[in-house]
Amino acid sequence: MKEKTISGQNPSQTQPASSDIQSKAPNSSTAVARRSFIKGLGVVGATLLPGAALLKAQSSSSGKLSKGDADLLRFALWAELVESDLWTQYNELGGATAPNDGPANPGNPPYIAALQNLDGDMPQYITDNNDDELSHAAFLDAYLRAHGAESVNLDPFRILQGSTATGVDKTKIGKRLTNLLSLNVNLNWYTTYRSGQNPDLGAIINGPFTISNQPAIPLNDNDTPPTVVVPTPPIPSTSAVQRIQAIANTAGFHFAFIEQGGTSLYPTLALKATSEEVLRILLSIGGVEIDHFSLWHDKAGNAVSQPLAGVTDPETKSTFPDLNDPATLAQLHLQLELTQTNKIQPEPCAFLQTQGLPACSIIRPTSTQLGGAVATVKSFAADGLFTGLPDAFFNLSMQLATAADNVKRR
């Protein structure tokens, strides 16, 4: 069986990095034709796969994989490769330093302490989330290959500098796929899940505050010295402590942002699956994304409730307001109903457009337009995750996403 990998062109052969990759429209005219991507792609032989892994995948799978189902799984793999890269960075700096089920992590002491101000278990949760993403990517890659379908290889785009702070894997400096050093974290999901309205039915629901140009990991040891001692809250006004706490708070919200993206993406993909086994894969992995989102939604709330609320980044001026305080909410023109930090369970909302049906507690959005593959690429790009990558990465991503969004269930 021949196995194939869809990969990007060598970045050295592509145009220089676009400074505003996120502003690109998902117009099919901007997508480079499929053949041009396949040209020069890496073809990986079956012998390169661990024999046991390949046999296991083959024995648990039967039947042919339709083109549509392969398109769905390829985009899911794209998303998991992106998630794996960013979670690996979070894990190096903020994960469990001595996990029970993985290699020891050096970690970044002030970052870990600041994360633990959100919840003492944050490092273990980060490590476990990372393990989950790596397993999702490895499984989807193996499944596609076991069925003779093209896989996805994003390795040519692992070119970003990344953090150089204490704790990073020095062998990976300059080899990152995702940027976590300056993010614009969309918080619309926070308000959406507290609202009785549904974006799939046209509701426009803005987040409670903004996080702009914020690092979500320490940049380097000059910006956040590893010797800084981060106390438990309330956090002193010391610039060095406010800075690292704001970075950890950003991470807390970014974790939830990423996982709610997966929470919406997987149902939109599942709705298009034809094979029962592919449907099972999408629902089973998608359920774990929901599990992650729910956890991080809860932890992020601790950054905007007492005793931690009120941190301001001295560099970017981003502030994490108290979203339970009536006076703060009045100043921000917010209603407690849409901000209360412990309201993390989805509020029932309008669902199907059929008249007369009551509100229902659901995952949203799940429309292709708002929660699908193209929407995911655009949302991750707007987040800043791909800042610094060449246009070829965006084009490949949009090609995979458009193919997935166009799949029709048979």
Ligand SMILES: [Fe+2]
């Ligand atoms: Fe995942």
Ligand SMILES: [Fe+2]
């Ligand atoms: Fe995830």
